[in-house]
Every structure is written in C-alpha cells, then in structure tokens.
Amino acid sequence: MSESAGSAGPELLYFEDVQVGQRFHSGPYTVRAAEIRAFAAQFDPQPFHLDEQAARGSLFGGLVASGWHTAAITMRLSLEAGPRFAAGTVGLGADVTWQRPVRADDTLHVQVEVIDKVASESKPDRGRVVMRIETRNQRGEVAQVLIPRVWVPRRAAASA
C-alpha cells in the first residue's frame, strides 16, 4: 500500500467533498492461472483464456486473462483503495482500454485519480465524478486504463 492508501478512511464522500486531482492507490493482487481459467470458463471461453497449450499458438503466445476479468479485478482493487462515495460506487458507465495482456502470476495494483466532477443541471441532488484508473503489473507496465463515470449524491440533498 502506498502512503495515500486508505486516505479516505471510513469517511464517506459526497459530491462536494470530491476534489479533482485526488489520488488513491491499492494494494497488490496476484492473478493465478486457475482463476484466469475459471473466469473464462464462465464468461469468456476462448482458447487463449482457457488452455495454456492452445494459448501458446495464439497471438498472445500464452495464457492471458480476459479483459473483463482484469476490469473486474480493477473494480475490486478500486473499492479497497477508495474513494468511498456516500451511496457506494455506482457506475453510470466507463471507457476501458486494454493495453497489455495480464498473464498468470502477474501482480496487479491500481492507481485511481479523480479527473473531473460535473454537477447535474437537471437533478440538484447528484453529480457525476470521473476517474482515471490505471491497472499496472509488477513491472509498472499499464495493462488497462479505465475511465469510469460514477453517480455521487450531494451532501446538501442528503441533509435536506
């Protein structure tokens, strides 16, 4: 965990509390081959996610995690890292880019940065917070960049 890990503490953040530029870092998560295969069998049953032998002949040259598996792990690490929003982390949507494959025994961690916040013009009780979440491996290489848009309530509305 880096210095800022858990800096949000148990305190819940409302829209007014969120600052563009805030950063949060997760602890590590090591992805095992069995987990890669199990996720793939359920959701993304392609040879390069399921079978080491078949994966060697693919464009990846070996077993790799489904991008959706990487995204799901990123969600887990982001929840642990923070920020902790008052209504939970309720995603409106996200843009995800897979830049490098995640391989068996890679150790991932995420860095979360708040990059924008937008008050709703039509609904005064809420706003949208945009983050940039980089998922890096043990060599510091970026495997995935995720830009989620999250629904966050305003404190004013909660106390009204």
Added chain:
Amino acid sequence: MSESAGSAGPELLYFEDVQVGQRFHSGPYTVRAAEIRAFAAQFDPQPFHLDEQAARGSLFGGLVASGWHTAAITMRLSLEAGPRFAAGTVGLGADVTWQRPVRADDTLHVQVEVIDKVASESKPDRGRVVMRIETRNQRGEVAQVLIPRVWVPRRAAASA
C-alpha cells in the same frame, strides 16, 4: 434464438469479411440471485450486490448485479451469438453505459451490430471492428450498451 443467431456459422471472419450493419442475436441468459452475490463477493463487494435486505435500503431498492457482471455476461452471450473473428474476439477496449439495473431472475439477451471498421494505416495485417452491443431484459428494456473495439486480422495477411 432469433433468425440470425449463428448466421456466422463455423466460418471465421477476417477484416475483409466484416460488413458494417451486420447483426447477430444471442439466446437468453437468466441471472440468478446466487450468481449476482457470488460475482459481487469476488469482484464488487457492495451491499446492493451482496445482500437482499441491505439492498432494499439502497438507491436500487433491491439486489442488483454489478455492472461488471452484466458486462461479463454480455461477453459470454456475444461470443455465442457471433460474429466469429479469425483470431478470436480480442478486445482493444470498449465503452460501456449502464442504463438500468439487472435484477435477480432477469433474463438477458444481446443484440450485436457492426457499426464501424477501420483498417490500420501503420499495420497492414489488421484492422479494428467496432460493434454496438445492447443487453436487454425480458421486457425489452436496455440494461447496458457496450461499444467494443476489436482487433481483427486481414485475410490477405493470413494467406501471405
């Protein structure tokens, strides 16, 4: 399954074969509460994904699937529906929007449409195919819109 389900058959599609406007429909997939909780426990452990009682007091008013779970189910249904690309479905990235929650016992299906294809200018052996994948529930309501960008090899390169 709709008429066009499996229309790609066993034939593998290269970049040249893909046509903008092609559509593919999946069969149904019913999401059970136990599966919603199991996915959430592993990847998105928030009360509204984990516990029916706690979820009733959340903004969702009941247990809902993680958006990442919906995305993963969409991947599964899309693979079954087609198109079947020559190198597999290798995602470069995607934009996802969650429009309505997925609740326990909802029956989902997806409609895939090819909306763009872009030849790589720097790498003549490949191109990018963009799809629009709508995930709808049993009432025809759109729960999620996914716009994936997929890496697809050119036939010319394969036969060279």
